[in-house]
Amino acid sequence: MTVFSAPDFDGHEHVVFGHDAETGLRAIIAVHNTHLGPGVGGCRMWDYADDVAALRDALRLSQGMTYKSALAGLPFGGGKSVILGDARTEKTPELMRAMGRFVESLKGRYIAAEDVGMTVADMDEMAKVTTHVTGTSKTSGNPSPYTAYGVLRGIEAAVEHRFQRNDGIDGIQVAVQGLGSVGFDLARRLHERGAVLHVADINVEAVTRAADTFGATPVNTHEVHAADVDVFAPCALGAVINDQTVGELRARIVAGSANNQLAEDRHGSELMARGVLYAPDYVINAGGIIEIAHGPDFGGDHDDARIYAHLDRIHDTLSEIFQRADSEQAATNAVADRMAEERFRPAA
Ligand code: NAD
Numbered sequence: 001m002t003v004f005s006a007p008d009f010d011g012h013e014h015v016v017f018g019h020d021a022e023t024g025l026r027a028i029i030a031v032h033n034t035h036l037g038p039g040v041g042g043c044r045m046w047d048y049a050d051d052v053a054a055l056r057d058a059l060r061l062s063q064g065m066t067y068k069s070a071l072a073g074l075p076f077g078g079g080k081s082v083i084l085g086d087a088r089t090e091k092t093p094e095l096m097r098a099m100g101r102f103v104e105s106l107k108g109r110y111i112a113a114e115d116v117g118m119t120v121a122d123m124d125e126m127a128k129v130t131t132h133v134t135g136t137s138k139t140s141g142n143p144s145p146y147t148a149y150g151v152l153r154g155i156e157a158a159v160e161h162r163f164q165r166n167d168g169i170d171g172i173q174v175a176v177q178g179l180g181s182v183g184f185d186l187a188r189r190l191h192e193r194g195a196v197l198h199v200a201d202i203n204v205e206a207v208t209r210a211a212d213t214f215g216a217t218p219v220n221t222h223e224v225h226a227a228d229v230d231v232f233a234p235c236a237l238g239a240v241i242n243d244q245t246v247g248e249l250r251a252r253i254v255a256g257s258a259n260n261q262l263a264e265d266r267h268g269s270e271l272m273a274r275g276v277l278y279a280p281d282y283v284i285n286a287g288g289i290i291e292i293a294h295g296p297d298f299g300g301d302h303d304d305a306r307i308y309a310h311l312d313r314i315h316d317t318l319s320e321i322f323q324r325a326d327s328e329q330a331a332t333n334a335v336a337d338r339m340a341e342e343r344f345r346p347a348a
Contacts, residue, residue: 039079042115087117100126143288144181150287170194178236268333
């Protein structure tokens with residue numbers, strides 16, 4: 001296995017491999033860039049097919065966090081850690097403490113947050129041996145409402161730009177894919193502002209609830225991306241914009257909370273070529289990390305007024321991205337990447 005020539009290596013500052021013989025911990029911490037602050041990002045426990053897949057995840061996800069925090073205007077860099085193993089069968093408090101010691105060894109250059117396969121109790125266990133952890137039971141809240149509000153503001157920015165209207169989203173047709181923690185709250189907020197909802201979820205109960213509560217029209221999960229609406233809001237899976245779906249979209253806007261919505265970067269250009277305005281996922285879904293940044297782990301008081309004011313900036317950042325994309329005739333995801341790089345790469 002190589003690191004420096006790995007396809008996902010992007011000049012990462014640290015890529016550290018940790019092993020603890022007693023607990024069997026095998027983990028990787030990747031810190032992509034700390035120009036704006038410590039690398040903050042999730043700790044993921046996953047049963048990877050092999051070490052290369054784990055390294056790839058750590059490299060890719062830590063890089064993504066640098067871009068996300070930079071455009072969210074946070075004093076954070078990008079980091080991510082992965083524990084190799086099955087979270088359902090291999091996780092023990094001892095393993096979590098071993099991971100905590102591994103995090104501690106980076107002396108604050110990396111701050112771990114909850115991610116796939118981890119719970120608040122796991123973060124508590126890590127916090128027994130390191131202070132460089134966030135999302136413990138002392139500090140954590142539920143980030144989903146903040147994420148949903150950020151997505152709402154992003155949709156508003158996209159509607160203003162695409163349809164040249166500044167009177168809100170009353171009457172705008174939105175197809176929400178995924179009615180989980182974020183998607184359902186987003187649906188509520190959209191409904192409150194007069195949007196007309198079309199919803200899809202593999203969980204039939206959530207769909208029925210949205211239909212009963214918001215008058216939403218249920219849509220087949222296989223067809224929701226092609227719904228005849230103004231906005232398609234992916235709030236479930238990654239890679240929903242791919243070679244197959246991109247030509248089937250009828251919405252003029254794609255804006256939702258899901259991570260990694262584009263199967264590949266080139267699908268951003270495909271969307272542009274087809275006249276679809278894409279709100280880059282890591283910009284519009286930054287509400288969760290914005291909330292964390294205002295919490296006690298980072299010296300904040302979790303003041304809702306301040307958090308919501310910060311979330312409103314997602315609207316402004318996206319408006320700037322849309323304008324630049326128009327004037328440069330470039331894809332919005334490419335413009336977002338460049339704007340982030342302008343912030344986190346020190347001027348030569
Ligand atoms: P969640 O697990 O609560 O909800 C996901 C929903 O999608 C579930 O209701 C699930 O049944 C549904 N779903 C799964 N497969 C589906 C399919 N094929 N078609 C339609 N629906 C399907 O997750 P969440 O916290 O609401 O997050 C949603 C997305 O937003 C994820 O991609 C997540 O990574 C991203 N995100 C979430 C946050 C946050 O604060 N929770 C922050 C940033 C990004």
